[in-house]
Amino acid sequence: MSSAPLTGSHSLFTEHDSQKPIPLLACDNSCTSSTESHKTSQYANTSTWKRGLTNSSDAMSPNSDEDECPFDPPEYPDHLKQFALKNFTFVENIEERLKIMIMQFLKSNIEPTDPNNPKEYPKVLVHHFPPMNKRKRRFIHDIVEYYGMEACTYDPGPNSHVMVIARRGYSKLPAGSMSNRGSLTSVLKREYPEAVKLSNEQPKFVKNPKTDCNVLPVSNISTLSYAQILRGKIT
Secondary structure (H helix, E strand, O other), rough: OOOOOOOOOOOOEEEOOOOOOOOOOOOHHHEEEEHHHHHHHHOOOOHOOOOOOOOOOOOOOOOOHHHHHOOOOOOOOOHHHHHHHHHHHHHHHHHHHHHHHHHHHHHHHOOOOOOOOOOOOOEEEEEEEOOOOOOHHHHHHHHHHHHHEEEEEOOOOOHOOEEEEOOOOOOOHHHHOOOOOOOOOHHHHHHHHHHHHHHHOOOOOOOOOOOOOOOOOOOOOOOOOOOOOHHOOOO
């Protein structure tokens, strides 16, 4: 007795009516569970994750502000935001100076400070801000913490000023963004664009009108060791 050879595929037709396909069952809860399991497996695949952001399989807006930040921006407290909105240009200049110090560390990784000694990198950077009132000095003390820096106040009376200390390996830009999109001023520009626009109309921090207003005038940035700073050997 011979039988027809089996093939790899068969048509789903009944024996009584070769033109009628076998009716398919309606989808039940198992279909929904299968879909959810597939979606869960996508999120479980860590190769699609981007550090500090959502799963890369999720569609993100091409103009999203977070697409350049390796980490989420810090949660700045309300009192810092309120001060920055009232003194936006001052805060913007302060953060620009802090960024310059960080970038100097990064630049020295490529271009050593001393060409004759390629292994000589600045371990500590120091910047003296000009004298200012107590509230502004207090703000600098608070904001430098988000940059991994330290701040000290020197001199009494009207000459009181803040010295900021940045250390290689500890100091960093908020959210790890090279464009400093995690800075306080950048966060405020996204959250309160209209308020920031009004704040920008206030007088600039730099007193000399011939000086570039976007960056604080360079005072003495020192490349001293941390021990020298603690001993007070600062020029």
